[in-house]
Amino acid sequence: MLREALREQRFICVVEFVPGLSGERGAVFESMMQRAQLGHWPMVAAVADRVSSSQDLSPLAAYSRLTHSLPTLLHFSGKDRGRHDLLRQLEQMDAAGLDQLLLLSGDRLPGHEPGQPVRYLESVPALQIVRQARPSWLLGAALNPFKYHEEEGGAQYFKAEKKLAAGADFLTLQLGFDAQKHREARQWMQRRAVPVPLLACVMPLTFKTATLLEQVPGVVISPSMRDLLAAEEAVSRAHARERSLFRLGLQIIGLRLMGYAGIHLSGIHTPAQLQALEQMIHAQQEGIQTLAQWSAAWEPSWQVSGLPTVTFHPAYADWHMGESGVRATVREQYRYHVLSAVHTLLFSRRNPISRGFGWLCRRPVWRIPRGARWLHQLERCLKGPAVGCYTCGSCRLEDTLYVCPETCPKGLANGPCGGTRLNRCEFGDRECIHSVKYRTATTTGQTHVLTERLIPCVEADTRHQSSWPRWFTPAVEGKHHGRRVPDDAIKKTK
Structure with missing residues (x-):
């Protein structure tokens, strides 16, 4: 019906x-x-x-x-x-x-x-x-x-x-x-x-x-x-x-x-x-x-005699669609540009440094338990202070403007839940990370990243391991946000 x-x-x-x-x-x-x-x-x-x-x-x-x-x-x-x-x-x-x-x-x-x-x-x-x-x-x-x-x-x-x-x-x-x-x-x-x-x-x-x-x-x-x-x-x-x-x-x-x-x-x-x-x-x-x-x-x-006219918006906040005036802070812009440059240098697969880093990440030593643990700890030590990384094993930073989705208490990568109040997270202890992403996208001209790239869920068996070997796994061209992706990632979507 x-x-x-x-x-x-x-x-x-x-x-x-x-x-x-x-x-x-x-x-x-x-x-x-x-x-x-x-x-x-x-x-x-x-x-x-x-x-x-x-x-x-x-x-x-x-x-x-x-x-x-x-x-x-x-x-x-x-x-x-x-x-x-x-x-x-x-x-x-x-x-x-x-x-x-x-x-x-x-x-x-x-x-x-x-x-x-x-x-x-x-x-x-x-x-x-x-x-x-x-x-x-x-x-x-x-x-x-x-x-x-x-x-x-x-x-x-x-x-x-x-x-x-x-x-x-x-x-x-x-x-x-x-x-x-x-x-x-x-x-x-x-x-x-x-x-x-x-x-x-x-x-x-x-x-x-x-x-x-x-x-x-x-x-x-x-x-x-x-x-x-x-x-x-x-x-x-x-x-x-x-x-x-x-x-x-x-x-x-x-x-x-x-x-x-x-x-x-x-x-x-x-x-x-x-x-x-x-x-x-x-x-x-x-x-x-x-x-x-x-x-x-x-x-x-919505009127009662003796009371002021009812307004439906919170005090001091009444944004309407079409109004645009927010900009990322200098720190947010600097952070985005630096991390974007580092990503291009190491993970683009298009320059000698990236290809060399990819060759290193594909070495058999990282597939043995001790090597895998060491690489996992290295990635977390480097990325944790920089982006709050929890080493989900399937890094999505390129698709989230280098704001780690794991820092959202719900782990949401594609955008906010409905529970925010005036940019505050539903949990009340922080600003919603997706508000930061929005400011960064509108300031840097990257809004298409937040509207067009559909980010898959992180599978449970990839968590708590390094994402680097997976990132450089031999890839095939496919319709996956217009990017090259590992063969095993494509198989999981089929």
Whole structure:
């Protein structure tokens, strides 16, 4: 149903179910989905993955407990997972007759602290893996446009370009309430040579919900939003719930008028809530036929007498697409140019020094255990202080502007997750490395590196060994980011 609706450009409602540890709410969710439609819009189930913890009931296990077959979009979260986990899920989905998948890197794994060896299978290589293994499947990925510094906002769109190149058939926006950012994402998609459908994640927002969402990475609840929600809650909880449903219905109507292909509905848990939302949409639709009429209703819905006008952006930060003014620092530029020169000298394979270094790295001595350990220690001692190298065994510095992806707590190489706040990493202890990459790319004219080069995941068996022998392994010409790659790397992508 989802595939058909997207192809036929019919607005669709994807309803999210979070199984939790036991999936005890599955029966209620199933009864809600038996309605089949929200108004006259078809509904599709979406089963979330590892939202609370890695111990949550898996999407496939939750789906198997349903007593009736439902059109379903499963999620796959890359938290603490690798290629083999994804391929195993594909086989299980084949057995269940499912062929629709939303691929996400995932929020921070509970209990994961910086420095711990937890890695995330990020969405770009996950899309490549699935697209190659199941060419006909319907695949989606996420985009978070609710960013208010240029670096984090621009990096989001750079990574979205990669997701589409890797095989995403549609994108789902992460949760947000800023209509200007919804328009921005839609305009970005319309400017692409081959646009794909966009869905938008929505949910009812009360003061209690907002308090919880403030702890969710990447979700923006501004102080003025919080003040308005608190004022509504002070009237009564019933009043606050009614206002939240009113704005949710209004937001859905607006997204449809903006040209979104559908919504990804969260926070609606019972048939009664769904029916109340449907009634709210019906009551509003008759008087709202254009975006101008919608704006005239949307803005007052965020106003309360005695409070200032609500703004959806954080204080002192309100970047919009098209605005560009950031530059890499002198140190960041110097670092890039020096490391680029060193890379060309030693690893380009085009000059005598590089060819000589390659000959040295291919000597049989490095294949014996003691030699391999010594070379590994040498590479880590040299590159660790310079770039924070963890010797992943498959160096990607050329593709990341010499900012080591292993210094991201999630190990993301292709771009940021959605969890940054004003350039700060989701873990809160550093600036997002992808913001640094964005500044470096825009200043040095290398933005194509961050939009065009799809970086494969690091295989577990390559970690903690030197990358140098692999780099100089006899290579074949292939379509792999336009670069020469080792034979064994090409075999792993087949």
